[in-house]
Amino acid sequence: MFQFMRARGLGFALYMRGYLCKEDKGMQYNFDQVISRKNTNSSKWDNVKARVGNENAIPMWVADTDFVAPQPIRKMLEERIQHGIFGYPYRTDEFRAATKRWILKQHQVELQEEWMVFTTGVVPIIYTIIQAFTSPGDEVIIQQPVYHPFIHAIRDHGRRLSNNALRYACGQYTIDFDDLAARCAKPEAKLMIFSNPHNPVGRCWKKEEVDRVAKICVENNVLLISDEIHSDLMLFGHKHTPAAIGNPCWENNTILCYAPTKTFNIAGLRGSCAVIPNSSIRERFSHQLLCNSSVQECLFSLPAYVIAYTQCDDYLEQLLPYLEGNITFLNSFLRSYMPRIRLVQPEATFLTWLDCSALGFEKASLYDFFVNRALVGISKGESFGAEGEQFVRLNIGCPRATLQKALHQLRNAYMQCL
Numbered sequence: 256m257f258q259f260m261r262a263r264g265l266g267f268a269l270y271m272r273g274y275l276c277k278e279d280k281g282m283q284y285n286f287d288q289v290i291s292r293k294n295t296n297s298s299k300w301d302n303v304k305a306r307v308g309n310e311n312a313i314p315m316w317v318a319d320t321d322f323v324a325p326q327p328i329r330k331m332l333e334e335r336i337q338h339g340i341f342g343y344p345y346r347t348d349e350f351r352a353a354t355k356r357w358i359l360k361q362h363q364v365e366l367q368e369e370w371m372v373f374t375t376g377v378v379p380i381i382y383t384i385i386q387a388f389t390s391p392g393d394e395v396i397i398q399q400p401v402y403h404p405f406i407h408a409i410r411d412h413g414r415r416l417s418n419n420a421l422r423y424a425c426g427q428y429t430i431d432f433d434d435l436a437a438r439c440a441k442p443e444a445k446l447m448i449f450s451n452p453h454n455p456v457g458r459c460w461k462k463e464e465v466d467r468v469a470k471i472c473v474e475n476n477v478l479l480i481s482d483e484i485h486s487d488l489m490l491f492g493h494k495h496t497p498a499a500i501g502n503p504c505w506e507n508n509t510i511l512c513y514a515p516t517k518t519f520n521i522a523g524l525r526g527s528c529a530v531i532p533n534s535s536i537r538e539r540f541s542h543q544l545l546c547n548s549s550v551q552e553c554l555f556s557l558p559a560y561v562i563a564y565t566q567c568d569d570y571l572e573q574l575l576p577y578l579e580g581n582i583t584f585l586n587s588f589l590r591s592y593m594p595r596i597r598l599v600q601p602e603a604t605f606l607t608w609l610d611c612s613a614l615g616f617e618k619a620s621l622y623d624f625f626v627n628r629a630l631v632g633i634s635k636g637e638s639f640g641a642e643g644e645q646f647v648r649l650n651i652g653c654p655r656a657t658l659q660k661a662l663h664q665l666r667n668a669y670m671q672c673l
């Protein structure tokens with residue numbers, strides 16, 4: 256009898272678990288839904304002529320997605336809009352616990368709440384750090400081809416760019432550590448900006464690689480910024496490593512940047528976080544933010560940020576397989592119909608990096624081929640550094656139908672030109 260009850264108890268527990276799991280699943284998102292973004296002040300869709308060069312091109316350039324944001328964020332915004340009063344916001348401390356929860360869940364590392372500074376974007380964090388911790392003429396190390404605002408941030412401030420170019424061989428990117436160590440050893444080298452995971456090449460750096468970067472920077476007294484804005488978007492089983500966390504010596508020399516804006520498609524709401532374990536670096540950074548008058552966010556930034564990191568887990572769980580599906584589709588389409596365009600297999604992000612060297616075009620003809628013949632609005636590879644000249648970046652953060660349309664257009668152009 257006891258056995259029987261135990262068995263029934265177990266059955267009931269399993270039944271309840273199934274039931275609860277069903278309930279837990281939350282919203283079902285339909286990433287296949289095509290929604291027009293024209294005339295919505297969208298940089299991607301309304302600025303396509305100026306930024307891509309042809310207003311008829313399907314915009315697949317700037318790094319936001321064409322998916323609606325999670326329902327809890329939209330609900331909050333609807334309620335606030337209904338309220339109708341949009342005065343100065345009051346910044347509560349909620350973003351700290353929300354960030355701590357999210358990073359622990361995503362990457363299994365524990366951040367201290369006092370390390371966190373709320374900011375209005377990761378690019379503003381990088382600009383502020385360059386101002387606070389370097390002087391004109393100092394060298395800032397980056398790894399080209401890389402997210403171009405890193406390049407602009409260095410040049411805009413009259414700092415010198417030191418390029419620890421990534422190595423590209425057999426379709427895979429790696430870090431040239433000997434070159435990195437030599438660059439860090441120079442007395443002029445003050446800062447390194449690390450794209451972790453890497454935009455645009457899509458590498459999820461392995462723990463050994465991230466640790467080695469952190470170690471080389473510490474040994475040479477080069478401050479490390481680890482831009483981890485894409486770190487939620489880990490694909491095909493890859494695992495992200497937050498830089499320096501867990502080693503107090505490395506932590507003291509590192510600033511990590513996080514934001515829910517890519518993951519949940521809320522870049523227009525401007526919310527991000529600088530994680531700075533070292534208190535004097537944190538104070539100096541916060542003082543520079545104040546001097547730049549960049550301390551005031553939009554009324555919606557903070558609530559959207561907190562909801563994203565506390566109530567939207569189901570969105571990401573559904574988004575990742577969808578992105579993987581888009582990448583698999585892209586890869587097999589290219590292999591079947593356009594074998595001279597090769598996908599550099601992404602391990603993270605919704606930004607794909609296409610090796611077009613086998614097409615044999617000059618760079619101007621390459622961009623003309625994509626933008627004017629195929630009407631596919633890519634980001635030019637050279638904007639990420641000269642190393643990107645035979646490449647284009649294609650944003651696949653869109654409904655499958657949009658991707659299919661773009662690829663069919665590309666195939667027609669390919670067949671006509673080649």
Ligand SMILES: Cc1ncc(COP(=O)(O)O)c(C=O)c1O
Nearest residue numbers: 318376377378379402454482484
């Ligand atoms: C690596 C990287 N860092 C930062 C950003 C932009 O950050 P934010 O919009 O928070 O300034 C992007 C956007 O594409 C990015 O890819």
